[in-house]
Amino acid sequence: MTSLTISHLTKRFEGVTALDDVGFDVAPGERVALLGHNGAGKSTLMKIVLGLIPASSGSVALMGAAPGSRAARSLAAYLPENVAFHPALTGLEQLGFYLRMRGEPARGAMPLLEKVGLGHAARRRIGTYSKGMRQRVGLAQALIGRPRLMVLDEPTSGLDPVSRREFYAILDELAGEGAAILLSSHALTEVEARTDRIVILSQGRLRANDTLANLRRKAALPIRLQVTARPDTADSVAGQLAGARRNGVMVDLMCRHHEKLARLGQIAGLQPLIEDVEVLPPSLEDLYSHYSRSEGQ
Numbered sequence: 001m002t003s004l005t006i007s008h009l010t011k012r013f014e015g016v017t018a019l020d021d022v023g024f025d026v027a028p029g030e031r032v033a034l035l036g037h038n039g040a041g042k043s044t045l046m047k048i049v050l051g052l053i054p055a056s057s058g059s060v061a062l063m064g065a066a067p068g069s070r071a072a073r074s075l076a077a078y079l080p081e082n083v084a085f086h087p088a089l090t091g092l093e094q095l096g097f098y099l100r101m102r103g104e105p106a107r108g109a110m111p112l113l114e115k116v117g118l119g120h121a122a123r124r125r126i127g128t129y130s131k132g133m134r135q136r137v138g139l140a141q142a143l144i145g146r147p148r149l150m151v152l153d154e155p156t157s158g159l160d161p162v163s164r165r166e167f168y169a170i171l172d173e174l175a176g177e178g179a180a181i182l183l184s185s186h187a188l189t190e191v192e193a194r195t196d197r198i199v200i201l202s203q204g205r206l207r208a209n210d211t212l213a214n215l216r217r218k219a220a221l222p223i224r225l226q227v228t229a230r231p232d233t234a235d236s237v238a239g240q241l242a243g244a245r246r247n248g249v250m251v252d253l254m255c256r257h258h259e260k261l262a263r264l265g266q267i268a269g270l271q272p273l274i275e276d277v278e279v280l281p282p283s284l285e286d287l288y289s290h291y292s293r294s295e296g297q
């Protein structure tokens, strides 16, 4: 059974269609990135999945349960973009409070805080925490009850690079235990490396839903071969390969997938003039603008 099934989901606010016939699934253990420009409909979709607002039409099921039902609420956890906690409580007190609300003993708070790297600050007031530390409290809160579906709204905004890595390591561990993860983000580079599938929304419509490899194949965007010439040979290399000089030593060649090996062969033929070559496939940023512009936008 899929962890999350969304089909023909439409949400209309007065005068705005925030979601228009959207459908995709998330399987157990799968990490899915939900991408889209500001106002694309990501938060609306998450709110419907969590049962916070109703859909206008279509259906959503969390392991067969309706959003907002008791069963769905016990399966899902949510981390909003800006978490807010009581500033006068310590991390330990705040988590203990949430645990008791879920009918679990408060002694579970310390292991959860340690898991998110906050053991050292557990007895400090949350009002003294940095944004990244508060985000970690949010993650610890979301981990209560071992959720089967994690819904995370821009979870790493405000985190430094090391914290981001640690954050994704925790998500990987959860996914390894079979939890499904749906996270929205504008940080395309990090999502590229840390998720299994990409869903792109644009103006409320689903524009893409596939693995990065498949999205690359379907988009068939050009590949960049970045050639580093030896000193004083860049002009000659650019001329012989019909490439574009990027700076004093770099020459860029754009080619299609089927031309790649032939182009690499030509580069190898100029070996005495060449220092190095790198093959750069289209980035998620390139794919994102390709897919969000598609369908006549």
Ligand SMILES: Nc1ncnc2c1ncn2[C@@H]1O[C@H](COP(=O)(O)OP(=O)(O)OP(=O)(O)O)[C@@H](O)[C@H]1O
Pocket: 013, 014, 016, 017, 018, 036, 037, 038, 039, 040, 041, 042, 043, 044, 045
């Ligand atoms: N309560 C509401 N009433 C009216 N319109 C709304 C409401 N909530 C959202 N919208 C509209 O629905 C559309 C989708 O908004 P949503 O917040 O889902 O976008 P988003 O993809 O999460 O954007 P962001 O990246 O900026 O967070 C927007 O046009 C927004 O103005």
